[in-house]
Amino acid sequence: LSDELERPVLPLSSPLKCPKGFAPSQYMVNIGLALKELSPGKETNLSVVNLNALPEVYRRKPPRLLQALIVPTIIVMAIGSLFPLVMLTRSSATDIVSLQAQLDTTNQLIEQREAQQQSQKEAIAELENKVVELEEINNAFTTVRKNFNIQRGIVNADLVAATYNLPGTSDFSRISHASVELTISGKSPNETEVLAYANALRASGRFSQVIVSSIQKTEEGMSFTLTLTARE
Structure with missing residues (x-):
């Protein structure tokens, strides 16, 4: 192993002078106990052994002052470089919370507007139904x-024809119009004028049928009733 590692292996050297032929490495524990230091104010069996039997080449060297200063400095610099990252992380977390609150508010507004739009759609649909009903x-x-206008025109035309052909010596007592039938009641001095009035209505072409429903003699002359049927 010494040859492979290229490091010499030597027996432990004794801090005491030993005679030739004496192997101190076999008695190193005894030598250490013989050279032990007693703790001040303590009994002899409570001692502090301060003998390091390892060769100096294997002993741990105390750290140098520069090394002792560099390591804490590096640690402080590392912590200092992490501080902005920590602050940036906190700032980012605060921004995320603020943006989340804004997003929640926006979502609430969107939901309210959607509800309003739904209500408006329902109101519009109801109004459209009412518009259809009104139409x-x-x-x-x-x-x-x-x-009604057509019927009014028919009635007016019938009344014009009935009035226009009425003799000057005759008067209307009552006129009624139902559907296509016109009933005229009146007074005339004699039967001849009643018949002449009926013939004039037939000749007007306004009526398809003119019937003298009744003629009665009165103290003032004749009372009559005519039933007229308008042309379709």
Whole structure:
């Protein structure tokens, strides 16, 4: 092993002078006990052995002053270099918390707006349904009004024809209009004028049928009732 490591192996040297032929390495423990120092104020059996029997080449050398200063300096510099990182980490953590709070607030606002939009959509859908109902009502009303205007035109035309052909000596007592049928009641001085009035209505072309429903003699002349059917 000494040859492989290229390091000489020597027997332990004794701090005492020994005669020739004496192997002190075998009695090194005894030599150490013989050279021991007693602790001050203690009994002799409580001693402090201060003999280091290792050769000086194997003894641990005390650290130099420069080495003792370099290691703490390096440690302090390492701690100092870590301080900005710690502060940066704390600052980043604070920013993350702030951003998370802002994100939560934004999410709440988005949820509120989505709820409002949903309510608005429901309100719009309800209004659209009402608009459809109103349109249906309006269409029905328009149809009724159109039919009413048509019917009013028919009635007005019938009344114009009935009034225009009435003799000057005759008067109306009552006029009623139902669907396509017009009923005229009146007074006339004689039967001839009543029949002439009926013939004039037939000749107007306004009515498909003119019927003299009744003629009665009164103190003032004749009372009559005509039933007229309008053309379709």
